Amino acid sequence: MNNELIPHVGVITDIRQDTPDVKTFRVNSLQGGKVFEHKPGQCAMLSIPGVGEAMFSITSSPTNEEYMEFSIKKCGCLTDWLHQLDVGQQITIRGPYGNGFPVDTAFLGKDLLFIAGGIGLAPLRSVINYVRHYRDRYGSVDIVYGSRSADDLVDYKEIIDEWMNEDGFNVYLTIDREQQGWDGHVGFVPNYVKELNFDTSKTVVLCGPPIMIKFTLAGLQEQGFSKTQVFTTMELRMKCGIGKCGRCNIGSKYVCKDGPVFRCDELDELPDEY
């Protein structure tokens, strides 16, 4: 019988300093290759034994056959430890957990609008690179991404070198405040999305700090988008990842198992506790 609470051992094979407080960790199985397969938007439990275990979204696309990546912001006990690790360090990993984004159903054939704030890009990157891989299955792709400053944009190199050159992709970057050396857009994501005045037929994938999600969603609705077009992914405290420990319970749902991806109209049916 498979014991879901006993993790695999993985090894960190690359560490990229994305921003002052975000590092992207590349993880392989001890034999090389990936520890397990996943769907875009799914998560994994990473742990340093003796320190703790926590849930992170898998930021690499499942179409990447060589490794998995996790973009992790330094903001707590475990993430502080992770940020101190070197290449070659082993960690434990279990998963994949959660439903993932509906890339093979609701997203098929649709024009996609990705809206991300800060580290909120991490779960969307998996979908964006999946869409790039299966480019003919989807329509146009617009990406609005903002952060506090130009230094806080995660995956900046990939955005500039790859996403901006992809056929049918439009990328709009913004930072919260003016900064020397930045000649791009300045302003908060919700306002920028309004300014860009997107066609309301698009399917929206939204992730960022709760306050940004709240205002962006309200703005989209003002412009004529329906909540049924907007998908988001949630983050709550989790221990088991399999819908039993009770931490991520909201209403009749467990975010680790029934989510983390929800259509925004589905969230209206749940108690507002996230």
Added chain:
Amino acid sequence: MYYKMKVEKLPELYALIASEKALYLPIEQAGAVEFRKWDESSCVRLDCLNTLKSAKGVFLPQSENLVAFKTEGKNISVIDNSETAFPFVIFGVRACDARSFDILDRVFLSDPVDTYYKTRRDNATVVTLACNEPEETCFCRNFGIDAADPAGDASAWIVDGELYVRPNTEKGETFVSRLSQLLEEASDVEKLEAAKQSVRDILGKLPFAELNLDRFKGDNMLDIFHDPAWKSLSESCLGCGTCTYVCPTCQCYDIKDFDTGSGIQRYRTWDSCMFSDFTKTAGGQPRPSQVERFRQRFMHKLVYYPMNNDDIYGCVGCGRCVAKCPVSMNIVKVIKTLGGEKK
């Protein structure tokens, strides 16, 4: 088919069961009656209606090791230290606690299965004991539980100095067949039925015998969630978690690592949604005050759990929280207030 023997022979019965399998019974130690492993020196308390903590700990221990790790330099090795499975009998489980096993089964045996829990369930024979003298705090009747005729692999009754036993499942049949040297077939079943009826009469007259649960339906989830009464109900709550620890159906758990000096143990312990750090993350706190935490516990038992589990409530009416809450707040008051009885 019912079997019986004189209650004086109970120590012989325990010894006979324990000669083959581990035996758990309500046993008093340092003033507290709990389900513990029996040996000849044990002080068995079959007369105790509610053990201090419920019987769930036999299947979901308050603390258990899940897995261990050894680290050497940058390397980690995972050591599966799941206990070796051993068959056991848990004897003297009351009807309410027996129902709690069904409630926990739906959580821990649903996909993906919790292997620690399942191993214990598979290896257990549950022998229940009918209640003779229910307490004023008992309200199992509201959840369709018959304390006079409890479920389990086998059921037992103590009536007029005799122990009656009835197997209900294959495991129960095996249990009874191994005790043939002590048990005889019972021919006076009428006496037992009369005893059951008199207990049912008492159960029907208890103060909380008729709670109105009509409002607690999934369709009313948001309506109940937003009920202003949660504020006053939760005002006295200390957030101590006693209700959770004595509750037979509370299932939330924590996973933590402990460095023993010679290796790292990852263990699981009971946890409580009543605690302030239960949902706290680096990013925020979705339940910032005791109102939200208090509401979560009761919403889960009365609304969320039934929504996912064929309308079965996540409460068995054992009354432990009614007896133990230091500020006398409990699920009965919640049901009465939100159910409209006190308005």
